[in-house]
Amino acid sequence: MSQLYTQPDLFLQDRIPHKPYCKDFKDAPQLVRSYAYAIKRRYIQVNPPHLRVFMLHDLDYDGAALAWEDNNLPMPAWAAVNRENGHAHIAYALSAPVLTADYGGRQAALRYLAAVEAAYHAKLRCDDGFTSLITKNPEHPHWLTLRGVPDATRGYDLPYLAEFVDLDKFKPYVGRTNPEAMGLGRNCTVFNVVSRWAYRNIREFKFERGIREWKRAVLHQCLDVNSGFPCPMMLKEVQCIAKSISNWVWNRFDIAASxxxxxxxxxxxxxxxxxxxxxxxxxxxxxxxxxxxxxxxxx
The missing domain is CATH 1.10.287 (Helix Hairpins)
Known part of the structure; x- marks a missing residue:
């Protein structure tokens, strides 16, 4: 990657959470702190809650910073490299952020991004246990940071990213259950499985048990599906998906029409x-x- 270009700040405050998770050591607990504090830590959360602005990948092998070039992939926004072993976190900026926890009929973009993310994950041979919640902070001097050209920093659209990979075997089709899902594939699987359960079972709650019991039951279903993944999502993310599904189905389900x-x-x-x-x-x-x-x- 080139350092010869004039770069916009990778972390303008409107691009990441106002109070990100952060920490200084890999095994330390994650702290929620102000932007001013978090930007000085070695690890930082760069995606706002329930939104994908950056597609993140953890590559645990030497030479990881240039793995995109070795695999004929586009240049990422940055690669933050461990100086001791050459391992790296690679980040692709998206030109248009994608919602990750909104059930309201907006699943097409999420499924598309999940397929792209999974295809890049496979091609780059990424760590399956990486949750994408926090990443190596490319602004911290502890890491060797290689920055992309301005186009990479501003972000790519999904169709462009998809041109470099074969998406067919990574598409999280509606109705398909995938207990081995990673990354955003987990969101899609929870939406697919629990939404089908919701439409089959809502009548009982509408007539007898009420909305409180309904929301509790939907959350239980989401947690159950999430617990089956090799690397489950965090509780807050599951709660947001459950809230989205329960509200959407409760408000939109028409018993008379059904x-x-x-x-x-x-x-x-x-x-x-x-x-x-x-x-x-x-x-x-x-x-x-x-x-x-x-x-x-x-x-």
């Missing part, structure tokens, strides 16, 4: 049985096609 759709499904199924006979292949094909059209109409 009953009408179910009645229509049953009526159509009965008409097919009368026409073709119960269990016939043609009945199943006709019903599958009708159901597909009904779902697309109701989106």
């Amino acid at each position: 009953d009408r759709r179910f009645a229509a499904l049953q009526a159509h199924r009965n008409s097919l049985r009368k026409t073709y006979g119960a269990g016939s292949g043609r009945e199943k094909n006709e019903f599958a096609e009708w159901l597909k059209n009904a779902k697309s109409t109701n989106r």
Whole structure:
């Protein structure tokens, strides 16, 4: 990377949390401190809560700072290198931040970013246990910091980052459960699994148990899914996802509309049985096609 360019500050205060997690030693407890204090620590939180501004990767091998070049990937915003062993944290800045804990119909960008992150993780041979909460502070003199050119520092859009990797095997498709998920793939898996549970079970809470019990139950489901990951998310992140799912489904689920759709499904199924006979292949094909059209109409 070149030091010959005039760089904007990597850590303008509006780009990272106002009170980031920080610490000076790897095994020390994480502290929440002011920006002015945190920017002087060796490790710092650079992504605001529930938002991805930087895509972070932990590379535990010598020569890690230039692994992006060895793997034909674009230049990162920076690489903060351990001077003793050559291990590094590499950061890619995103031109448009992505929400990581908002259920409200905005999952496409999160799934896209999760796939890109996983593909880069695999290509760079990153540490699976890295949580991306805090990273080596590139502004701290303890690390050797290699900065990218201005375009890399300002950030890339996701389609550009995706051009360098094959996303097909990393896509967290809707409806797919992935207990081995890492990074943002965990968010997508929790959304997929718990949202399906939520729509199947909300009627009981709407009629009998109420919203308090509902929120408690959704959180329990989210925690249960999260506990199955090799590297679970932090409690606060899971709580935010649970809050998003519980509020969205509670406010948007229409019991009357659901009953009408179910009645229509049953009526159509009965008409097919009368026409073709119960269990016939043609009945199943006709019903599958009708159901597909009904779902697309109701989106």
